[in-house]
Amino acid sequence: MADRPIISLFLLGGTISMAPTEGGSASSGVVPTISADDLCAAVPGLEQRAEIRTRTPKMVASANLTISDAVHLKGEIEKLADKKESDGVVIVQGTDTIEEMAFFLDLIVDVNIPVVLTGAMRSANMVSADGAGNILSSVIAATSRPLAEVGVVVLMNDDIHAARYVQKCHTRDVAAFKSLNGGIVGQVCEGEVRQNYTPTQKPKFKLCECVAIPKVGLIKATLGDEGEMLKRVSDEDFQGLVIEAFGAGHLPESWLDLLDDLVKTMPVMLCSRTAEGPVFQNTYGYAGAEIDLMARGLISGGILDGSKARLYMQTCLMSGTRVSIPEY
Numbered sequence: 001m002a003d004r005p006i007i008s009l010f011l012l013g014g015t016i017s018m019a020p021t022e023g024g025s026a027s028s029g030v031v032p033t034i035s036a037d038d039l040c041a042a043v044p045g046l047e048q049r050a051e052i053r054t055r056t057p058k059m060v061a062s063a064n065l066t067i068s069d070a071v072h073l074k075g076e077i078e079k080l081a082d083k084k085e086s087d088g089v090v091i092v093q094g095t096d097t098i099e100e101m102a103f104f105l106d107l108i109v110d111v112n113i114p115v116v117l118t119g120a121m122r123s124a125n126m127v128s129a130d131g132a133g134n135i136l137s138s139v140i141a142a143t144s145r146p147l148a149e150v151g152v153v154v155l156m157n158d159d160i161h162a163a164r165y166v167q168k169c170h171t172r173d174v175a176a177f178k179s180l181n182g183g184i185v186g187q188v189c190e191g192e193v194r195q196n197y198t199p200t201q202k203p204k205f206k207l208c209e210c211v212a213i214p215k216v217g218l219i220k221a222t223l224g225d226e227g228e229m230l231k232r233v234s235d236e237d238f239q240g241l242v243i244e245a246f247g248a249g250h251l252p253e254s255w256l257d258l259l260d261d262l263v264k265t266m267p268v269m270l271c272s273r274t275a276e277g278p279v280f281q282n283t284y285g286y287a288g289a290e291i292d293l294m295a296r297g298l299i300s301g302g303i304l305d306g307s308k309a310r311l312y313m314q315t316c317l318m319s320g321t322r323v324s325i326p327e328y
Helices: 036-041 067-082 095-108 131-142 145-150 228-235 253-262 290-295 306-319
Strands: 006-011 018-020 030-032 051-055 088-092 115-118 153-156 159-162 166-168 177-179 186-189 192-195 216-220 240-245 268-272
Touching: 006 036, 006 067, 006 131, 036 051, 036 131, 067 088, 067 095, 088 131, 095 115, 095 153, 095 166, 095 306, 115 131, 131 153, 131 186, 131 192, 145 159, 145 192, 159 177, 216 228, 216 306, 228 253, 240 306, 268 290, 268 306
Parallel strands: 006 051, 006 088, 088 115, 115 153, 216 240, 240 268
Antiparallel strands: 018 030, 153 159, 159 186, 166 177, 186 192
16 A cells, blocks of 8 residues: 555546535536545545545536636646656546546646546436546556556546547437547556557647737537628637638638638638548638638648637647647
């Protein structure tokens, strides 16, 4: 027991920490109430795997987490790694924004220890709640040194996902998380990590001190949309825009004049609203297709979906880096 690795566990709230309120009716729903220590105490065999040191920066539903919260986490994780006070980190939060938190942290956290995010699809009062199993597997993953080379990962249902690929694809399924465009990097099986591959790591962004969080918009193209949201972006104080376009990167011709004006004032990134596949570069040649849009100054988002592309653009702007095609 004396040789157990030290794992720092940060609890931010989410379904995994939720239970009915005392005296509340069944229809009242669940809210964040379970402490980090109580969560860990409910996991059989956890203390044999590692010495867990808990922290609770927040106790909220994950829709209430912010980029500032992520920047704070970055600082705390890097302190732990620099001082060699932790062999790995587990971040426990709600699943609604876990893929975005993981991706943003992957862009900015530069450490040589595993960083694992997890949560639960079922609250603790439900039959077959998945929180305890996810915590145990995440702690096992956080003690696996080779996993540090992957970057920040999300572990759900024993599957390990690289932050760049992971996406929540279902509202209730315990297997809701998939690694689109890349496949899972590994899994926890029989109490150990079985790693499939190691994605190539990219240099981390260095955030400028005291820089304001830039305002970057995200809109999705839909049938019959005449570009009303584009007009709103042009009238507001935005520093950038991400567009989830049709198919491989296509937009209505009625948007083109508005886009020509926008690219003169801010970076505009083009993503696909489909679940998988990259934005094309040189296949379609009609007005509003990818060749035309790139020539007008729009930037390809590669395989990133809109929410991750928005975080990527914000990170570029916060670090003073030119917004360019993500190398994923």
